Amino acid sequence: MVRKVRILIGLLFFHMYSSVAMAGVYTDDLGKCLVKSSSAKDQSRLVEWVFQAMALHPDVEPYATITPEQRDATNKAAAAMMERLVFVDCRTEAVEAMKYEGGSALESSFNVLGQVAMRGLMNDPGVSAGLSDFGKHFDMTKWADIGKEAGLNPPANPSAK
Secondary structure (H helix, E strand, C coil), X not given: CHHHHHHHHHHHHHCCXXXXXXXXXXXXXXXXXXXXXXXXXXXXXXXXXXXXXXXXXXXCHHHCCCCXXXXXXXXXXXXXXXXXXXXXXXXXXHHHHHHHHCCHXXXXXXHHHHHHHXXXXXXXXXXXXXXXXXXXXXXXXHHHHHHHHCCCCCCCCCCCC
């Protein structure tokens, strides 16, 4: 049972960017409760946990230096936060969602929390600037041309945002 729960929790974050598929009313309530009950620190902890897991991929591993001790501490903190949210803060909603809509309700509900946490991360001015910085390498004339080909109205100045 513990192994299945760990697998479920791990899998739910791989689907973080996917939309919640036909969530029922109880799953929606659980998702709302998770978001309402999580602090900014909880959401940062969730993003940190996902980042550290993604840093294990061989394509990005060289860019991250995370010690096994740091990874273990992050896993421990994320597990405690998730357990607090499900077993304490949103227990009633979790039981009802699982009872009426099945085990996937947890995955869908944590998807919502993950999306909110990622939105917060992306709204950070430093992250936003870093993400948009690659735009200086675009050939804006080519972008305007493909827009015209697609029937879109190009901006008055292709080099303007």
